[in-house]
Amino acid sequence: MPMIETINLTKKYGELVALNNLNLGIEEGDCFGFIGPNGAGKTTTIKILATLLKPTWGEARIDGKVVGYQNPQIRPIIGYVPDFMGAYDDMVVSEYLQFFAACYDIHGRQRDQVVRDVLELTDLSYKANAEVNGLSRGMSQRLSIARVLLHDPKVLMLDEPASGLDPRARIEVRELLKELRRMGKTILISSHILHELAELCNSVGIIEQGQLIFSGSVSEIMARASMGKVVHVTVVDRAEQAAQLLTQVSGINQVDITHHNGEPRIDVTIDPDSGLEVSELPSRLIAQGFRIVTLQQEQVNLETAFMRLTKGLVS
Numbered sequence: 001m002p003m004i005e006t007i008n009l010t011k012k013y014g015e016l017v018a019l020n021n022l023n024l025g026i027e028e029g030d031c032f033g034f035i036g037p038n039g040a041g042k043t044t045t046i047k048i049l050a051t052l053l054k055p056t057w058g059e060a061r062i063d064g065k066v067v068g069y070q071n072p073q074i075r076p077i078i079g080y081v082p083d084f085m086g087a088y089d090d091m092v093v094s095e096y097l098q099f100f101a102a103c104y105d106i107h108g109r110q111r112d113q114v115v116r117d118v119l120e121l122t123d124l125s126y127k128a129n130a131e132v133n134g135l136s137r138g139m140s141q142r143l144s145i146a147r148v149l150l151h152d153p154k155v156l157m158l159d160e161p162a163s164g165l166d167p168r169a170r171i172e173v174r175e176l177l178k179e180l181r182r183m184g185k186t187i188l189i190s191s192h193i194l195h196e197l198a199e200l201c202n203s204v205g206i207i208e209q210g211q212l213i214f215s216g217s218v219s220e221i222m223a224r225a226s227m228g229k230v231v232h233v234t235v236v237d238r239a240e241q242a243a244q245l246l247t248q249v250s251g252i253n254q255v256d257i258t259h260h261n262g263e264p265r266i267d268v269t270i271d272p273d274s275g276l277e278v279s280e281l282p283s284r285l286i287a288q289g290f291r292i293v294t295l296q297q298e299q300v301n302l303e304t305a306f307m308r309l310t311k312g313l314v315s
Contacts, residue, residue: 001064003028003155003186004049009058011044011210018044020210021058026188026203028154031181033201034190041210042190043083046157049188050080062155076104079148083160085140087132093119093143094128097150104151118146122176138169145176156180158189162196174200229270230298231278232260236291239264245288251276 004026011019019041026032034042047053048060051071060067062074087096097115106114119125122142127135135143141161148156161177162170174196181187181200191197197204198218205215214221235242239257243266247255251274256267270276278297285292 002026002061003030003063004032004188005061006045006049007059007061009045009048009060010056011041011048011053012056017210019048019055019058022207022210022212024205024212024215026186028186029181029184030203031177031187031189031201033197033204034188034207035194035197035204036190036207040207042207043159045207046080046159046188046190050078050157051075052080076151077154079151079153079156081141081144081148081156081158081161083163085144085147089133091132092129093124093132093135096132096143097146100147101150106150114150118149121149121179122146123172136169138165138172141165141169141173142176145173145180149180153185155186156188158187160190160192162191170196229272229278231268231270231281232294232296232298233266233268233281233285234260234263234293234295235266235285236293238290239266242266242285242288242290245285245290246281249276249281249284250274 002025004024006022006024009019009022009024010017022041022045024045034045036042044053048055048067049062051067051074054068063077065073067074091099094115097118098111101111101114116125119128122145124139124142124146127139132140132143145156145158145161158177161173165173177187177189177200189197189201201218203215203217204221206213206221233242233246243255243257246252246266246268251271252268253271254267254269258265258267268281270278278295282292282295
């Protein structure tokens with residue numbers, strides 16, 4: 001049984017369909033990257049799973065417990081980190097964590113120890129007496145994660161945790177999430193920083209206009225997005241003649257001339273089922289007297305896969 005599961009999950013606001021029959025499964029211990037344009041339904045999904053919104057119809061389950069019907073049993077095992085946190089004025093970091101630990105019915109020496117532990121885990125011990133409202137964006141995000149770790153939840157849901165962070169703060173949050181995954185937490189994270197999701201997550205889901213259009217491993221999404229091998233070739237001169245030659249090679253689907261750094265470049269798309277190897281292209285060109293400057297196969301990453309599989313639609 002998946003740790004997180006949705007079955008035909010739908011959310012409507014009047015005539016607007018924010019989620020449309022979402023079927024999603026996330027296994028225990030997975031780090032799942034939730035990708036989609038603004039307005040696609042990511043935050044709506046996370047808020048339903050966090051028991052903060054009621055679906056119009058359909059069902060969501062956390063560890064086998066049904067959201068909406070078993071919320072008192074679900075809330076102790078989840079931690080939700082919104083994109084922005086709030087705090088009372090003049091509250092310092094240690095007081096902030098003490099307050100939430102008390103909300104989770106953690107008291108006395110145990111509460112003091114738990115607060116110390118999460119401060120150490122998130123590398124905020126030296127900020128224990130700093131005012132929450134004076135923290136940087138990066139430290140605020142780490143404090144938000146510290147807050148949801150107080151009760152040691154099985155499941156963490158993070159909505160754009162790297163939004164607005166500088167490069168150093170993003171790296172610190174990413175390393176913290178890696179450590180939490182090593183601890184066995186199931187993590188659902190939405191983000192627009194796709195190259196970091198590729199490094200952090202073992203599975204991803206792409207949502208567009210409230211509908212899930214892909215869910216699977218990072219390698220599976222790369223394979224699905226790869227419409228063929230794309231090779232970029234530059235020659236010393238006669239780029240148009242070289243391109244014409246390549247159009248006649250069996251196994252090449254498409255040849256285009258583009259410009260890169262002000263120089264003509266030949267973009268070659270090879271049919272993945274043709275058996276034609278990239279290494280055969282130089283010999284074909286050299287045999288006809290062309291001098292090759294560069295030849296490089298394009299690598300499909302999560303960003304290019306996302307662009308190829310989506311249309312930029314929102315609900």
